[in-house]
Amino acid sequence: MNRNHYNFDLNGLLKKVFFVDLIQGLFITFHYTFSKTITMKYPDEETWIPYKRFRGLHTLNKNKEGKELCVGCELCQKSCPTQCITVVPMQDTTGKGIADRVAYRWEINLLRCMFCGLCEDACPTEALKLGREYELAGTSMQRHLLTKEELLAPQAVPAEFEGGVIVKARLGTDETGIKVVPDMSVQKRWW
Amino acid sequence: MEDVMSIASNSGDDIITKEVTLNMGPQHPSTHGVMHLILRMQGEKIVKAEPDIGYLHRGMEKIAENLLYSQFVPYTDRLDYLSSMTNNLSYVMAVEKLIGLEIPERAKYIRVIVSELSRISSHLLAVGAWGLDLGAVTLVLYAFREREMILDLFEMLCGARLTYNYMKIGGMRGDLPPGFKEKCRDFIQIFPKRVDEYEQLLTGNRIWLQRNKGVGVISAEDAVDLGLTGPSLRGSGVKWDIRKDTPYLVYDRFDFKVPAGGNGDCFDRYMVRIEEMRQANKIIAQALEQIPDGPVNADAPEFVSPPRKDITTNMEVLIHHFKLISHGFKAPKGEVYSSIEAPKGELGFYIVSDGSEMPFRVKIRAPSFVNLQSVDPMSRGAYFADVVAVISSLDPVFGEVDK
Numbered sequence: 001m002n003r004n005h006y007n008f009d010l011n012g013l014l015k016k017v018f019f020v021d022l023i024q025g026l027f028i029t030f031h032y033t034f035s036k037t038i039t040m041k042y043p044d045e046e047t048w049i050p051y052k053r054f055r056g057l058h059t060l061n062k063n064k065e066g067k068e069l070c071v072g073c074e075l076c077q078k079s080c081p082t083q084c085i086t087v088v089p090m091q092d093t094t095g096k097g098i099a100d101r102v103a104y105r106w107e108i109n110l111l112r113c114m115f116c117g118l119c120e121d122a123c124p125t126e127a128l129k130l131g132r133e134y135e136l137a138g139t140s141m142q143r144h145l146l147t148k149e150e151l152l153a154p155q156a157v158p159a160e161f162e163g164g165v166i167v168k169a170r171l172g173t174d175e176t177g178i179k180v181v182p183d184m185s186v187q188k189r190w191w
Numbered sequence: 192m193e194d195v196m197s198i199a200s201n202s203g204d205d206i207i208t209k210e211v212t213l214n215m216g217p218q219h220p221s222t223h224g225v226m227h228l229i230l231r232m233q234g235e236k237i238v239k240a241e242p243d244i245g246y247l248h249r250g251m252e253k254i255a256e257n258l259l260y261s262q263f264v265p266y267t268d269r270l271d272y273l274s275s276m277t278n279n280l281s282y283v284m285a286v287e288k289l290i291g292l293e294i295p296e297r298a299k300y301i302r303v304i305v306s307e308l309s310r311i312s313s314h315l316l317a318v319g320a321w322g323l324d325l326g327a328v329t330l331v332l333y334a335f336r337e338r339e340m341i342l343d344l345f346e347m348l349c350g351a352r353l354t355y356n357y358m359k360i361g362g363m364r365g366d367l368p369p370g371f372k373e374k375c376r377d378f379i380q381i382f383p384k385r386v387d388e389y390e391q392l393l394t395g396n397r398i399w400l401q402r403n404k405g406v407g408v409i410s411a412e413d414a415v416d417l418g419l420t421g422p423s424l425r426g427s428g429v430k431w432d433i434r435k436d437t438p439y440l441v442y443d444r445f446d447f448k449v450p451a452g453g454n455g456d457c458f459d460r461y462m463v464r465i466e467e468m469r470q471a472n473k474i475i476a477q478a479l480e481q482i483p484d485g486p487v488n489a490d491a492p493e494f495v496s497p498p499r500k501d502i503t504t505n506m507e508v509l510i511h512h513f514k515l516i517s518h519g520f521k522a523p524k525g526e527v528y529s530s531i532e533a534p535k536g537e538l539g540f541y542i543v544s545d546g547s548e549m550p551f552r553v554k555i556r557a558p559s560f561v562n563l564q565s566v567d568p569m570s571r572g573a574y575f576a577d578v579v580a581v582i583s584s585l586d587p588v589f590g591e592v593d594k
């Protein structure tokens with residue numbers, strides 16, 4: 001095993017004596033001392049708004065008239081590889097038939113979900129979308145079993161917003177825990 | 192005991208002491224993930240290094256047997272979680288070969304672009320973590336900055352930063368979003384300069400050279416015998432690259448070189464990775480130039496879901512979509528092996544089909560798993576500190592080793 005890789009020529013020897021290799025490296029780190037910072041002050045001052053296609057927390061959507069788009073077809077449940085979605089369609093108790101079929105129960109177990117987006121692909125009415133909420137940590141398991149009502153709530157970031165920007169944010173606390181509240185008025189791109 | 196004597200006597204004045212067994216990992220910070228090495232040591236020298244694997248075993252191959260062909264794609268993300276795109280690619284290519292499906296040109300180009308971006312991001316992490324392991328902490332900060340750019344591109348493309356699930360059988364989950372090409376071009380312009388910076392930091396650095404040159408040497412014959420693939424094999428001077436030797440997708444249309452080392456030591460494997468990043472960058476640039484317009488999903492209704500606009504307007508198409516999602520498709524009876532050049536080496540999927548909607552058996556030929564067996568021949572007789580360099584130079588990812 002030959003660890004002696006330097007040839008003893010004068011140039012190499014001088015380079016070795018004057019630490020040229022190390023100084024070259026230090027020059028780069030020195031150069032970056034004066035360059036613009038790329039890190040983000042998350043969560044105290046800034047937060048990241050993901051791109052449009054981001055696969056975060058599920059959202060159930062409504063149409064323009066405010067009607068639920070989900071028709072309770074159970075296709076998302078069937079497409080899910082981890083079987084974390086439970087859909088129970090509305091039962092006809094009147095005997096006259098239902099004009100607008102909706103889901104009676106729509107539940108998701110986020111502890112099992114791997115955010116693959118196959119349910120989103122399966123949904124025929126574009127009711128189910130994976131949204132941009134990504135701060136999903138919680139202290140109790142119960143908080144990760146979400147129902148239809150929670151998923152139908154409007155999103156913090158509008159669906160049309162392009163995303164991929166760093167925005168100003170404020171770190172707030174409420175009874176459910178810590179929440180980062182984005183302020184969309186100040187936006188910047190990091191590269 | 193003979194090999195112990197010979198190792199000790201080779202180094203001259205070493206005193207033979209009692210052999211010590213040292214457990215390195217699974218929580219050691221300089222082993223990758225949950226790597227556990229059982230080292231038998233004679234003083235500071237390694238007599239035998241035995242990897243103990245299985246801490247991250249999730250039964251991937253068995254899971255595949257209980258899922259539809261299309262449902263297993265997100266699980267492949269969790270194999271080599273540092274370059275999920277190539278895992279997706281290898282699996283969907285195997286299934287497409289099984290069912291005899293040809294994908295559109297545009298999808299092929301997108302697949303090349305994302306897998307080469309994946310290769311860069313994987314090598315960045317490999318080289319960065321390598322620097323971190325050997326005490327050159329600066330590099331990982333710079334490498335992660337560029338990796339962050341790629342993850343940003345991937346987030347734009349498929350909505351995830353780690354587990355992409357971007358490919359599906361017969362195409363892609365979505366076309367390139369508007370603005371992606373420009374952003375990707377920005378990246379490939381910036382990137383070569385950044386690689387030069389890494390080289391300036393490390394390649395000439397005397398500490399880096401002393402920690403890597405002549406360490407973990409493996410000859411070309413031994414490397415082939417052990418089944419090494421990827422940069423670990425090319426570091427020993429064997430120019431075997433599946434992209435070049437049995438081209439898949441559209442790799443035969445690009446002009447790129449396959450770098451190879453000569454000595455088979457850690458430094459050669461480092462240089463191969465650095466050069467591969469440059470070549471991958473070149474491939475992306477060419478692919479972005481040549482990429483044609485057109486659909487990204489194959490027009491094969493029996494395997495691929497119809498386009499979304501048809502689902503919402505046509506009743507028959509909707510029924511077909513329901514059928515395909517809930518029951519999957521039946522693959523013909525037979526078996527197929529398909530492999531690609533993943534960043535770590537040859538990643539292959541061997542699928543046996545019994546004619547039903549689910550695979551009968553899936554065998555994953557994971558490069559990290561095969562490469563890991565060379566830890567012992569590489570580090571035998573070396574110092575304990577060299578084992579760290581050897582592991583980093585092999586770049587094992589334990590999602591893939593343990594499956």
